[in-house]
Amino acid sequence: xNSNSVRYLRIxxxxxxxxxxxxxxxxxxxxKLSANFWVFRCSxxxxxxxxxxxxxxxxxxxxxxxxxxxxxxxPEAVANLKAADALxxxxxxxxxxxxxxxxxxxxxxxxxxxxxxxxxxxxDLFAKMMIQKLDLHPRLVVVNEDYFFFNSINLWGRRIxxxxxxxxxxxxxxxxxxxxxxxxxxDDRNRLSDLICGDHMSQYRSRLNGRALxxxxxxxxxxxxxxxxQPTGLxxxxxxxxxxKRMVEExxxxxxxxxxxxxxxxxEVSRQIAAAIGAPYVDVPTGGYYGFDGSHMMTDDAERWxxxxxxxxxxxxxxxxL
Amino acid sequence: xxxxxxxxxxxxxxxTLGGYALCGRLGxxxxxxxxxxxxxxxxxxxxxxxxxxxxxxxLVNYRLGKALAETRSRSVLTLGLTFNLGILGWFKYxxxxxxxxxSLSGLDGLIVTVALPLGISFFTFQKIAYLVDCWRGETKPYxxxxxxxxxxxxxxxxxxxxxxxxxxxxxxxxxxxxxxADNLSVGLTLFIAGLFKKVVIAEAMxxxxxxxxxxxxxxxxxxxxxxxxxxxxxxxxxxxxxxxYSDMAIGLARMVGLRFPVNFNSPYKAASIIDFWxxxxxxxxxxxxxxxxxxxxxxxxxxxxxxxxxxxVMVLGGLWHGANWTFVAWGGLHGIYLMINHGWRAxxxxxxxxxxxxxxxxxALGWLLTFPAVMLAWVFFRAxxxxxxxxxxxxxxxxxxRLVVTPGLQSMARLLQPLLGPAEVNGGQSLxxxxxxxxxxVxxxxxxxxxxxxxxxxxLHAHQPAxxxxxxxxxxxxxxxxxxxxxxxxxxxxxxxVAFIQSMQPVEFIYWQF
Numbered sequence: 001x002n003s004n005s006v007r008y009l010r011i012x013x014x015x016x017x018x019x020x021x022x023x024x025x026x027x028x029x030x031x032k033l034s035a036n037f038w039v040f041r042c043s044x045x046x047x048x049x050x051x052x053x054x055x056x057x058x059x060x061x062x063x064x065x066x067x068x069x070x071x072x073x074x075p076e077a078v079a080n081l082k083a084a085d086a087l088x089x090x091x092x093x094x095x096x097x098x099x100x101x102x103x104x105x106x107x108x109x110x111x112x113x114x115x116x117x118x119x120x121x122x123x124d125l126f127a128k129m130m131i132q133k134l135d136l137h138p139r140l141v142v143v144n145e146d147y148f149f150f151n152s153i154n155l156w157g158r159r160i161x162x163x164x165x166x167x168x169x170x171x172x173x174x175x176x177x178x179x180x181x182x183x184x185x186x187d188d189r190n191r192l193s194d195l196i197c198g199d200h201m202s203q204y205r206s207r208l209n210g211r212a213l214x215x216x217x218x219x220x221x222x223x224x225x226x227x228x229x230q231p232t233g234l235x236x237x238x239x240x241x242x243x244x245k246r247m248v249e250e251x252x253x254x255x256x257x258x259x260x261x262x263x264x265x266x267x268e269v270s271r272q273i274a275a276a277i278g279a280p281y282v283d284v285p286t287g288g289y290y291g292f293d294g295s296h297m298m299t300d301d302a303e304r305w306x307x308x309x310x311x312x313x314x315x316x317x318x319x320x321x322l
Numbered sequence: 323x324x325x326x327x328x329x330x331x332x333x334x335x336x337x338t339l340g341g342y343a344l345c346g347r348l349g350x351x352x353x354x355x356x357x358x359x360x361x362x363x364x365x366x367x368x369x370x371x372x373x374x375x376x377x378x379x380x381l382v383n384y385r386l387g388k389a390l391a392e393t394r395s396r397s398v399l400t401l402g403l404t405f406n407l408g409i410l411g412w413f414k415y416x417x418x419x420x421x422x423x424x425s426l427s428g429l430d431g432l433i434v435t436v437a438l439p440l441g442i443s444f445f446t447f448q449k450i451a452y453l454v455d456c457w458r459g460e461t462k463p464y465x466x467x468x469x470x471x472x473x474x475x476x477x478x479x480x481x482x483x484x485x486x487x488x489x490x491x492x493x494x495x496x497x498x499x500x501x502x503a504d505n506l507s508v509g510l511t512l513f514i515a516g517l518f519k520k521v522v523i524a525e526a527m528x529x530x531x532x533x534x535x536x537x538x539x540x541x542x543x544x545x546x547x548x549x550x551x552x553x554x555x556x557x558x559x560x561x562x563x564x565x566x567y568s569d570m571a572i573g574l575a576r577m578v579g580l581r582f583p584v585n586f587n588s589p590y591k592a593a594s595i596i597d598f599w600x601x602x603x604x605x606x607x608x609x610x611x612x613x614x615x616x617x618x619x620x621x622x623x624x625x626x627x628x629x630x631x632x633x634x635v636m637v638l639g640g641l642w643h644g645a646n647w648t649f650v651a652w653g654g655l656h657g658i659y660l661m662i663n664h665g666w667r668a669x670x671x672x673x674x675x676x677x678x679x680x681x682x683x684x685x686a687l688g689w690l691l692t693f694p695a696v697m698l699a700w701v702f703f704r705a706x707x708x709x710x711x712x713x714x715x716x717x718x719x720x721x722x723x724r725l726v727v728t729p730g731l732q733s734m735a736r737l738l739q740p741l742l743g744p745a746e747v748n749g750g751q752s753l754x755x756x757x758x759x760x761x762x763x764v765x766x767x768x769x770x771x772x773x774x775x776x777x778x779x780x781x782l783h784a785h786q787p788a789x790x791x792x793x794x795x796x797x798x799x800x801x802x803x804x805x806x807x808x809x810x811x812x813x814x815x816x817x818x819x820v821a822f823i824q825s826m827q828p829v830e831f832i833y834w835q836f
Contacts, residue, residue, distance in 0.1 A: 005503035008806030023819040
């Protein structure tokens with residue numbers, strides 16, 4: 001029995017290892033197995049002196065934008081965030097909507113320096129903690145009222161704020177990997193690049209003003225249909241929103257709300273929330289916009305929405321003394 | 323670290339086995355120390371803070387066990403149970419109860435958010451069993467290193483099987499340290515088979531099931547043609563995922579010469595709910611029976627009390643699976659099933675009634691009742707909320723507007739018409755969670771695998787892969803019984819390569835949906 005087992009193990013491990021190597025090579029060649037992994041899976045198109053990779057749609061890599069600000073991995077971005085007069089916060093829909101040049105126009109016309117600190121998949125608590133940690137004193141905070149005020153923080157954010165040394169190490173590694181990614185997959189391509197570099201969805205963020213650039217978005221588009229139902233926990237949202245507004249005011253700022261087109265947000269409820277919180281609301285119609293996934297606006301639509309915001313922002317800005 | 327991660331398969335496992343072989347030459351304690359160290363790395367890889375928690379808890383339980391063995395003090399036992407259940411309660415249930423309390427009282431400030439340490443439900447039960455047995459005087463003296471290995475041993479640490487000290491520690495003490503070719507070949511075969519079940523079969527089923535359950539949670543109305551096939555896919559996913567993981571755990575333990583108890587015995591072949599619970603997550607059922615059902619009185623105080631005890635055990639068993647009221651509903655539903663099944667058996671026993679006809683007929687009828695009942699209960703287990711579960715049930719009963727087909731599926735609608743009435747043809751739009759006949763074919767093929775083929779324990783029956791007496795294998799298992807020969811090595815190479823490549827597939831990071 002023992003000699004049979006030894007022979008079995010020799011075949012299984014010896015020939016098995018060879019078969020595995022051949023299978024992996026075969027699978028990679030005929031496309032069954034992607035040789036792209038981690039950051040190398042994502043489109044390298046956005047790197048520049050101004051932009052860093054904020055999010056890579058690969059679960060292993062995922063988020064970097066939290067760490068860029070919270071762990072000071074992008075010192076230039078943090079410096080510009082601290083210097084901003086107008087701070088934009090919200091979720092992934094705000095990342096795109098608040099990145100439109102037309103959206104920044106009313107603030108820039110008033111000589112204000114802006115920074116889009118909206119984070120994908122994030123709620124209010126990370127923004128609140130970031131304002132406190134970095135001791136930000138913006139004159140104006142614009143919030144995408146996609147309900148948002150849940151007094152919550154997402155899983156990526158939770159890890160980032162945990163203060164655990166391994167998290168810092170992980171993001172240091174991610175930061176270094178971006179340098180390799182940029183060189184190997186874009187600036188200095190070689191044969192290895194053809195094998196390991198992919199062109200998967202990714203999002204770059206500006207160190208100057210936090211605006212986002214999207215790369216390799218999925219093809220196709222669908223109309224964004226705003227929600228019509230009532231959210232649960234409305235009282236909690238309003239209460240948390242009031243506390244957030246108080247915090248902004250205590251820091252010498254003013255908070256205004258608006259709603260980027262969203263499949264989760266009911267514009268009527270957003271108006272009610274803004275009124276209950278007592279914050280000026282820029283009421284931009286949310287119908288008629290298209291998203292690449294039916295939920296997040298295409299770049300052109302974001303510009304169109306931004307222009308509509310600009311047209312309507314005057315009274316809210318005036319209410320904030322701007 | 324998960325068993326199906328490259329880090330585990332390519333680095334951790336070879337290093338652990340290599341180190342164990344080397345340490346085995348230095349003696350038993352060195353080998354034990356090495357396994358404890360590797361298990362700490364395995365657990366700490368996920369979160370160093372929680373490694374401190376499990377180490378601290380191990381130390382406290384060891385001291386309590388010693389004190390209990392010496393004094394048999396009921397107050398020390400109470401202290402130990404409170405300590406373990408307190409840790410489990412805080413980490414696993416504080417969030418659930420605080421959310422419930424907050425929603426009832428309207429006080430959001432009561433909400434507590436606590437991250438769940440991996441495997442806490444499993445290792446808490448293990449320690450509770452140990453303390454109770456110390457109090458009963460049913461344990462032998464073990465040293466701290468051996469006890470630490472019993473708690474921390476990596477194959478069972480995260481998802482079981484729930485190992486009893488009496489089947490682990492004496493076995494460990496009696497083993498020959500170092501590696502052995504027989505054990506390695508059986509263990510490696512089990513590991514590869516489990517990996518295939520988990521990453522190939524369960525993942526294939528998840529691709530059908532998960533979008534439907536996510537859609538139901540998001541409020542998309544689930545249609546008849548989506549609800550049934552996707553729930554069936556989930557039914558198969560959870561079996562192949564969990565039993566695959568158990569096979570991998572049993573295989574890993576066997577590589578170092580230890581036998582774990584069997585955890586699954588083809589549960590979907592069960593012809594009654596009682597039989598199902600003797601085949602599904604066997605080590606949990608055993609724990610609940612020995613440490614909850616029997617102490618509650620079992621069936622010793624009449625039929626009424628037995629039914630109450632069954633219900634209590636199943637509801638708590640449901641809650642053990644997850645901190646959500648949907649798990650309580652799942653457990654409660656199984657409790658009701660069990661009460662009906664025991665009631666039926668009692669009635670049959672009293673009247674002596676036998677179903678006429680061939681012997682397979684009652685078995686087939688039993689299966690036809692049992693399998694759909696189990697499947698329906700899984701809806702509660704997987705659904706994110708009661709609303710999502712209700713949404714799926716509405717699809718299952720073809721509620722108004724839920725019997726929808728695409729033009730390509732009109733032939734299927736005609737088949738269903740005598741049963742459910744005319745279907746609405748959804749012109750131009752697809753059913754997003756039903757991929758048509760190909761989905762049905764694949765799912766039914768996987769169901770056939772679960773119902774017809776012998777399980778891994780039966781294939782390897784001659785080599786006693788797990789602890790416990792099993793009935794002799796059927797003809798099919800005897801015909802294709804595993805043995806360490808060239809043919810099986812080739813089969814396992816193919817199976818292993820497919821599973822390994824599948825486990826290397828990149829996984830989407832879906833963040834856009836927030």
